Each structure stands twice: as C-alpha cells, then as structure tokens.
Amino acid sequence: MNRRSRRGRSRSLGDLVPVLAAVVTAAVVVIVGLFVLGSGSDAGARAMLEAEFDGAYPAFPTPSGNVVEVDVTAAPATIEVVEGLDTQVWAFNGVVPGEVHRVTLGDTFRMNFRNELPVETTVHWHGVRVPNAMDGVPGITQPAIQPGESFTYEFTPPDAGTFFYHSHVNSTEQVERGLYGTLVVEDTESVGYSQDVVMVIDDWSLTPTGAIDTDFNNPTDVTHNGRWGSVITVNGEDEAQLTARPGERVRLRFVNASVARPYALRFVNPPAQVIAIDGMYVREPRSADATLISPGARADVDITMPDTPGTFEIVEDFSTRAVRLVTVVVDGGPVDTPDFAAPRNGEIPDWAEAVDVDVDIEYKLALTGSRWTINGDSFPTFEAEQIEPDVFTKVRFTNNSIRLHPMHLHGQFFQVLARNGEPVNDGAFRDSVLLFKDDVVDVGLVALDAGMWAMHCHILEHAAGGMMTFLEVTARDPVEAPS
Ligand code: C2O
Numbered sequence: 001m002n003r004r005s006r007r008g009r010s011r012s013l014g015d016l017v018p019v020l021a022a023v024v025t026a027a028v029v030v031i032v033g034l035f036v037l038g039s040g041s042d043a044g045a046r047a048m049l050e051a052e053f054d055g056a057y058p059a060f061p062t063p064s065g066n067v068v069e070v071d072v073t074a075a076p077a078t079i080e081v082v083e084g085l086d087t088q089v090w091a092f093n094g095v096v097p098g099e100v101h102r103v104t105l106g107d108t109f110r111m112n113f114r115n116e117l118p119v120e121t122t123v124h125w126h127g128v129r130v131p132n133a134m135d136g137v138p139g140i141t142q143p144a145i146q147p148g149e150s151f152t153y154e155f156t157p158p159d160a161g162t163f164f165y166h167s168h169v170n171s172t173e174q175v176e177r178g179l180y181g182t183l184v185v186e187d188t189e190s191v192g193y194s195q196d197v198v199m200v201i202d203d204w205s206l207t208p209t210g211a212i213d214t215d216f217n218n219p220t221d222v223t224h225n226g227r228w229g230s231v232i233t234v235n236g237e238d239e240a241q242l243t244a245r246p247g248e249r250v251r252l253r254f255v256n257a258s259v260a261r262p263y264a265l266r267f268v269n270p271p272a273q274v275i276a277i278d279g280m281y282v283r284e285p286r287s288a289d290a291t292l293i294s295p296g297a298r299a300d301v302d303i304t305m306p307d308t309p310g311t312f313e314i315v316e317d318f319s320t321r322a323v324r325l326v327t328v329v330v331d332g333g334p335v336d337t338p339d340f341a342a343p344r345n346g347e348i349p350d351w352a353e354a355v356d357v358d359v360d361i362e363y364k365l366a367l368t369g370s371r372w373t374i375n376g377d378s379f380p381t382f383e384a385e386q387i388e389p390d391v392f393t394k395v396r397f398t399n400n401s402i403r404l405h406p407m408h409l410h411g412q413f414f415q416v417l418a419r420n421g422e423p424v425n426d427g428a429f430r431d432s433v434l435l436f437k438d439d440v441v442d443v444g445l446v447a448l449d450a451g452m453w454a455m456h457c458h459i460l461e462h463a464a465g466g467m468m469t470f471l472e473v474t475a476r477d478p479v480e481a482p483s
C-alpha cells in the first residue's frame with residue numbers, strides 16, 4: 001500500500017490560540033475577535049456551525065449493561081433465489097440476507113465471528129459509529145480474518161437506527177455472493193408501530209441454472225455503473241410479500257445491499273413518509289415517493305395501510321422500467337391506526353451559513369484509463385486527508401465523469417449543503433451521497449471519532465477500480481490533569 005499523508009487545512013483561529021493563551025486577556029481578545037470575524041468571515045461562520053452542531057446527534061446512550069451476543073459463521077451455503085433453482089452462495093449463518101440482529105440503544109453488541117470461507121474476509125458495520133478498530137477494513141483497522149480464524153466484533157452503538165453489515169474484503173465478489181445483513185438498533189422506548197419490518201433489496205446476476213455469475217470485476221462493469229443483476233429480491237425473495245391488517249401503521253426499513261444498483265422507491269397509494277435516512281432520524285419526515293436508495297444506503301419509511309382489504313405494490317423506477325419490489329397484502333379485520341408523532345431529530349442544524357465557508361477538502365473523481373481515481377490517485381495508492389475532531393469540515397465531491405458515484409464515508413455522518421452550487425436544506429445526516437454525471441456536491445460534517453476512516457464509492461466495482469481513499473480524524477489533545 002503506497003500511502004502519502006498530508007495535513008488538512010489548519011485554521012487561522014486555531015493558530016492564534018497558543019499566542020493568545022499567553023496573554024492574560026486572552027478570553028476578551030477571542031470574544032472580540034469572533035465578533036469581528038463573525039460578520040461574513042470564515043472563522044466566525046465555522047464557530048456558528050460548530051455551535052449549531054452541538055447536540056445534533058442524540059446524546060450518547062447510557063450503557064444498559066446488557067450484552068447481545070451472537071455467533072456468526074461465514075461459509076458457503078445453498079439457497080433458492082429463483083424458485084426451483086439452487087444457488088450456491090457465501091452466507092452469514094447460512095442465510096442471505098444475513099440475520100437481522102436487533103439490539104436496544106445502550107446495549108453492547110458482540111459478534112463472535114468465524115470464517116469458514118475458502119478466502120479471507122472481514123465484517124464492516126456500515127453507518128455505525130464504531131471504534132475504528134471494529135470498522136472491518138482489512139490492512140487498515142484489522143488484519144483480514146483468514147479461513148478457519150475467528151474475530152470478535154464488539155461495540156456499543158451510539159445511534160438508534162437501521163444499519164448494514166457486509167464483508168469488506170474483495171467486496172465486489174463477497175457482497176455479491178451474499179455476505180451482508182442488517183443491524184437494527186432500537187430506541188429505548190418503543191415508538192409504537194404495528195409492525196417493524198426490514199426490507200433488504202438486492203439484485204442478482206445468475207446463470208440459467210441459477211449459479212451466481214462469477215465474472216466479478218468485469219472491466220465493462222468497472223468502467224460503467226458497476227454490476228447490475230437481472231433478478232431483484234427483497235429479503236431473498238423475488239416475489240416478496242408483506243401482509244398487514246387494514247389501518248396498521250408499519251415501519252419499513254429499506255436497505256440497499258446491491259453492489260452497484262440504486263433504487264428509487266415509489267409509494268403511490270397509500271402515501272408514505274421517510275422518517276430516517278442512513279439510520280438517522282431526519283429533521284422533518286418527508287414524502288417517501290421517489291426515495292433514492294443508493295448502494296449501502298438505508299431509508300426508514302412510515303406507512304399506514306388503507307382501511308379496507310386489498311393489495312398494493314411498492315415499486316422502484318430508478319431506471320426507466322418500473323420493477324415491483326414488494327406486494328403488500330392488506331387483509332383481515334381492521335385495527336385502529338396507532339396515533340403518534342413520527343420520530344424525528346429536530347436538532348439537525350440547517351447549517352445555512354455553510355455556503356459562505358471555504359471548502360476544506362475536495363475529492364475530484366475521475367476515470368483515468370480503466371482506473372478510477374480520487375485526486376489522481378487510484379487505490380491502493382492514496383493520500384489520507386487529515387481533519388480534527390469537533391471542527392466543522394466542508395468536503396466537496398466533484399464528479400469529473402459521466403458515471404454514478406454513491407460516495408460513502410465510514411465512521412461519520414455528514415449533511416448535504418449544496419448540489420451544483422445550489423444550497424440544499426437536507427435536514428438529514430447521511431453516510432453516503434449519490435453523485436450523478438458531472439455533479440459537484442458539498443457536504444458538511446463535524447467528526448467526533450478518531451481513526452482512519454475509509455471513504456469510497458459504494459458502487460463496489462468503482463472502489464475495486466481504485467475509487468477509495470481514507471480520511472483520518474486525529475485524536476483529541478489529551479486533557480491535562482489539573483495540578
Ligand atoms: Cu458499506 Cu466501506 O462500506
């Protein structure tokens with residue numbers, strides 16, 4: 001791995017601090033300074049953005065002391081994707097998608113993981129703010145787990161929501177073969193939905209006999225929009241059904257497990273609302289119609305069943321042809337619709353001042369020959385940008401290509417600030433953002449957790465083609481003990 005490292009931006013205000021600290025009147029000077037800088041200057045705007053971020057993530061949960069412990073083995077297995085045909089997969093505990101592991105906020109999750117595959121692997125907890133050592137990135141946060149070896153993943157998730165776990169080794173092949181699943185972190189108080197259902201979407205490239213097409217990292221897929229399958233399944237079923245009673249209010253947790261294909265959900269009737277994106281509650285629930293879920297992304301949808309029996313479909317139409325994902329069968333005696341305000345995170349800042357702030361890091365995305373590059377480097381060559389914790393950081397993604405790029409950052413959430421120069425009032429924390437042809441997208445974040453965090457395109461063929469780098473969040477200065 002060829003790694004060059006360089007310092008990210010250094011803040012002028014930060015540079016002043018040691019000097020000012022020597023002066024007895026430091027506090028006064030800083031306050032006056034902020035006041036002066038506050039009118040339109042970068043430092044003043046940044047101070048405001050950081051202040052607005054305070055409390056934007058739910059408070060770190062009080063540990064319950066409860067440990068949810070699961071034993072999971074990755075191994076070859078046989079499943080039925082298309083009726084009547086056997087498909088050999090690689091699976092967590094024999095099933096694709098892998099089991100939904102549910103914990104409650106405050107619980108510690110422990111996975112005793114064993115690798116019975118013929119190849120090395122790891123597990124990455126996509127969207128979970130885990131300690132860096134639990135992030136599952138081979139060669140960076142842990143050595144890959146060899147065949148026959150075990151590894152224990154253990155962390156206390158700080159956020160309630162819908163998360164995605166998957167192999168992070170040779171993932172164009174391993175995720176495509178079935179190594180993924182869902183981690184749900186429940187709120188401490190149950191919100192009151194009639195049903196809470198995980199819906200994992202995947203697409204499969206199968207041969208006529210039902211085998212997984214082994215043409216992974218096909219150069220055409222790598223240089224175009226990745227590998228798109230012809231069979232779409234929800235929870236492993238190509239004819240997925242959900243049964244609910246009239247009037248039920250259901251929380252649907254959509255997870256896109258596809259290596260490359262985005263989905264645009266359509267809820268024509270009855271209307272539905274998105275309450276969470278990438279696991280995190282949004283500031284205000286919004287219409288779920290045309291909800292874009294790029295690879296690795298999640299959307300939680302609040303939907304109330306019609307009050308009379310019948311069926312309706314949830315379709316996706318990212319490409320021109322609409323595809324049915326789920327048939328909802330509304331059947332049985334009606335129930336009273338649970339009446340409660342949809343959960344939300346009213347603390348998400350609007351960060352309107354962010355448009356005036358300079359870009360700290362720009363990632364230019366391009367296809368160079370047959371390799372994808374970020375700022376001219378193609379992984380395994382990369383230049384790790386460094387940022388400080390607790391500081392507002394503005395990142396620009398510039399797509400100098402005609403392809404899609406769902407850019408994903410490990411270990412942090414960001415908010416979209418602007419798209420192609422137009423301010424965006426996102427009202428959501430995300431761990432990925434989808435770029436279309438020639439898009440320039442600005443995002444803002446305040447990193448909290450130190451570590452080397454992967455930043456890559458979640459069209460996994462693009463990542464395999466070099467579109468991956470790392471963002472290093474430096475550790476906080478140790479607090480000096482008072483003498
Ligand atoms: Cu789901 Cu590094 O990714």
Ligand code: CU
Pocket residue numbers: 403404405406457458459462463467
């Ligand atoms: Cu990409």
